Amino acid sequence: MLQVRGLLSTMVLEESKSVHNDLISQLQNIVGADSVVSHPAELLVYEYDASLDRHLPAAVVLPQTTQQVVEIVKLANRFDLPVVPRGSGTGLSGGAIAIKGGIVIVTTRMNHILSIDYANRRATVQPGVINADLTHYTEHAGFFYAPDPSSQKVCTIGGNVAENSGGPHCLSYGATTNHILDLELVLPTGDVIHTSGADGDQHGLDLTGTVVGSEGTFGIATEVTVRLTPLPEDTQVLLAIFRSVDEASNTVSAIIGAGIIPAALEMMDGLCCQAIEAAYHAGYPPDAGAVLLVELDGLREAVEELVDQVSTICRNHGAGEVRRARSAAERAALWAGRKGALGALGRLAPNYYIQDGVVPRTKLPETLQFVEQVSRDIRLPIANVFHAGDGNLHPNILFDRQDPTNIERTLRGGLEILRFCVEKGGVVSGEHGIGLEKREHIAFLYTTEDLAVMARLRDCFNPRQLFNPDKIFPPLRGCGEVRDQRVAARLAKEGIYAV
Amino acid sequence: MPSEATPPFDLTDFGCPSLSGAATEQFSIQGVAPRVVLLPTTEEEVAAALKAASARQLTLAPYGGGTLQEIGYPPEVLDIVLSTRGLNRIITYEPADLTISVQAGCTLAQISAALAAHGQMLPFDAAGTDRATIGGLVAANLTGPRRFGTGSYRDLLIGVVIAYADGTVAKAGGQVVKNVSGYDLMKLHLGALGTLGVLLRLNFKVLTQRPVDITTVITGPLNALLSLAATLATSQLSLDSIELLGPSSLRDEATDWRLAERITGSQAGAQRKLTDLHRLADSHGCRTTTLGATEAQELWQDCASFISPGTASNEGVLIRISVQPSGLSNLVSTVTSLAHSNNLDCSVVAHAGDGTLFARLAGSDLTAAFRPLWESLTQGHANALILAAPGNLKGEVNLWGQLPSGFDLMRRIKAEFDPHRLLNRGRFIGHL
Amino acid sequence: MAIVTAPTAKAMGFTEIDAPPRSIIDRCVQCGFCLPTCPTYQLTFSEASSPRGRIHLLRAVSDGRLDLRAAVVREQMYQCLNCRACEAVCPSGVQYGQLVEPARAQIEQAHPRPLWQRMFRTFIFVRVFGDMRMFRLASGAIALYQHSGLRTLVRRTGMLKLLGLDKQDALLPEVPLRFVIPSGQRWQPQGSPHHHVGLFTGCIMSTAFAPTDEATARVLARNGCEVVAVPDQGCCGALALHAGEAGTGRENAKRNIVAFERLELDAIIVNAAGCGAALKEYRHLFHGDPEWSRRAERFSASVRDVSEFLDTLDLVPPGRLDRVVTYQEPCHLAHAQRITAAPRRLLAKIPGVRLVEMEESSLCCGSAGIYNVIRPEFSRRLLERKLKNALQTGADTIISANPGCIMQVASGLREQGKRVRVLHIVDLLDEAYRSV
Known part of the structure; x- marks a missing residue:
């Protein structure tokens, strides 16, 4: 998982150069020369996303219309080439890595908001529209797009659809799937369907709900109709400061147990506070054991009550201080710190390995104790920053990929944490998806029968397994990368050396 | 209570109690009686029964409380009814986690009672909650007034265990409130009318009962009510329900158009909502009344009954048409005027915030009068469904209106999971 | 990392000295x-x-x-x-x-450039930007060209189009006939001075933008500063550094450090964002040279952008100017120096001035040193975007704080025939003080 996979695609490049040239020229016919990337050196920048895996595609294409996508997919079928949809490449599970080479369809140029309809609380957008832009363009009218992954200023709506992205505010507003009304979907066969009825509701099977979160294995969405939500009248943010992770996690259980579902309920441990503070100067206490960031929203009167209730619960569970953000700017600063937390970890170590396990919320305290124990066992620091209200952990194991012993310990630590989550009635991914990174871990959770049913569903959409192959499902062991010296020689001419 | 009549086929390897003969009549689906009724009490028994049925290519229909069996086409062939009422255990309920795991045959009343003991709830509006099973409700996905503000089955179902047609048992989702591990198979079975598998177990996230639960009824001219509904739906008040009630739609026989709201929250929060609601209603020239607790309960129960097929086919046709909320005004006038011009009595209820209209139509020559109405309503791929209709009418029209563009895919999914069309044969969209 | 083996000898990597870290x-x-x-x-x-x-x-x-x-x-x-x-x-x-x-x-x-290109680059970066006398000579020539009527003549002949130089000609600012030549001249405040500051006069600032340098000195003096135009200073070296000419950049830096070290100053004031960013980062130029690192560090520590510095003063109230302005953030002020609030606070202190924020105010205008010359297409598209955002605000004046941005935006406005002014923030402040 942490290894850099073979530089060379096993696909077209292994074939003769002329097949590759043929593919490229046909792609260029569809989208124009400046929307096809085929030079090996230029493909390098599409070998990664925000996860740890890497693999080079054979070609990258940046279409602008549904029709172009259809033609690309049909072409891929003729060439029998994998297709990997990609948005901004901020995924944390390797969903956009072309692990079997093939064509990467990048949606970043399909970035138009096609319509905004406040009366019906919806907008229709192309998949490359940036999540935060939707809110930016609708908040003046009193609306927003609720799912807010930490990468929301970068990630695309299409990517969110593929991953069923979460974010802090999913606690009360629901994840992406609760906000998608309809998709225009190009199926792996090249057929185009709408997944809902004209009104944006289920008509027949709930294809929309089935497709959201399918990680690019069911097709590629070319238009997305999303629900817009009225902005709350009032929003308050509390920062509760604790001596220990234990106190903070007990507080989370207490808040939820009291039946209070805040708009967001986030926890950061001391290590994270230090990294965030270094990066953002947002007011996170670097000497705290842990903090809770609690957002409460709704009508003014209701929010005031909640602020009191939550503050009291925090104090009763050991919070030394409960700060209330006094202005929109202070709120924004606290959130910027929270949302930049992952990247800020780059200040603590060259690499981090983020886990995304979920446990029932009453199991949070013991799970976090276990994480601490794992950190001691593997002798690597683990920084926790996560959606505590959902029980969605993000332990980040800090390591250096240049050190091979580090990698082994990192992987072992991650594995143990996920196993523990599953033992406690939890799951292996809450919002990042399975992709490449957790395709072995998914077997902790599901039996072969469970997975076989999922695979059968995939085959209904994607019978030739052309779309995003080798994702989600546990890989067949022993199928090592095939490498071809002829390709290496060809790439060497271009200034790339297979290593 | 095994029956004494001779079973029509050998039931020994089905491994669970069964009924045959006259006793099967009470499990008829739209007038079609099964040859055998199976009464499993464990999930294993359900799986074994499916496996046995599959081996002999016998058609089968899962059956909960029978409250929604009017939905869909009549079964093409019905060998076995598989009653899920024996699967009635609450598996786990951890109030502090706000999650519950129940077997499919639990009734909504049973689950609600367990939750209420801890001040929690599932906001599902259904008729006959003491009979309606949670499995059947999810399979029908007939959502009620509270879908608008509190969410419904789709929003709260977090895990399932399913027995597929060949007897395979597989789970999806889990017991946590946030999960993207693997595909969202919960959605696949939601509203699939049990045509892809038999629900065995369902996990939900549950909600906390709010301290205050008020119902208001607003009266005024229809246009004013619709405009008010649009304002409320896009406001920050986050009402639980905004329900349009047509004249004579409910048991109270009120003859005006009304807009009913359900308001929940803390004392201060609900009071504020109420104040704003009054102000907005006044500004639309409408009058607001707050109902007493009993009246309120009756009103919402009536709404749930109105949108439930129940035995509606004896009385007429019940249709559901979904449009974008702004299209509701046109839809109401289209439906009422089409009904009028076809000499049909028509009463309507609509989830105004969602744009979902339910209409009950009755008249002397129902079949002849309804067909042109349905054809005009379903032009242009409207999302429409006949929830209940007399048997002869069901044979003549498409219950789901025009087929959606994803229908081929739906057919492939059906073929994959139930290649011999054993589960509820012919009952779902496009006679799947 | 199992699959990665030792690098092949054939791929040329970085040479160790001065490799990207x-x-x-x-x-x-x-x-x-x-x-x-x-x-x-x-x-x-x-x-x-x-x-x-x-x-x-x-x-x-x-x-x-x-x-x-x-x-x-x-x-x-x-x-x-x-x-x-x-x-x-x-x-x-x-x-x-x-x-x-x-x-x-x-x-x-x-990847050495052809000989003629290298000679040309050396001429530009060493002879022109490296030597202020040459620079002033070149600027003087441009001023003469613009003011003598020669430009009108040349433009009429269409020979610029023929030579492909018409775009470059359009980018040229109006160069005044009077330059600021730093030679120790001082601007005195009324009363006793509270601060002693050195003015970094710059190359383009002291010639094409000489009036802005003078305005800077006047505004500072008005606010209790004794301002001295430190002699022997030169170009900051940023252009050479951006172009990959590290050696030349280092020479520029050394000269400036030496020039300013001689005086005891409270601050070194710079009014060009690009120069300010370069001056503040001189230490990065002397890795492995402790002596110069130390001197650079000390130099950089006293560099302040003019907005940054004025923002710390108890500003003498400026006079009233009835203007609607929008603020175009120079990249090297907003991003490199992270100064975003100070200019806005200053604008807010001018009575009558209303600031209307533009969308994407911190997105580059496409000037970026010599970028607009070497990448005209990208530069033009960024400029068009900037102008659209700026004009949408309805402002009558676009405020910036860097010569590159001002030239770029002004040339775009000229081309579109828009009568919107582009001013350095100190020019606006100076105008406000003069209106008292």
């Missing part, structure tokens, strides 16, 4: 937060044109997987505006600017 490359965790802030990514939506992509290319070169001479490396290192918007948002704190300049220097070394 691996420690900075390794800080990038590829989160992608930089993408939406990058002007070139906003134009292409192509990963290679993003900071994350460019860092990955450098990583590949550093790993021996990609040849330093590959076309994509040169293309991307020079397509980059070095506006450093990415740095300001990077949660990991990747100092991207510290990668681009060494990378360009390595490219120049590894």
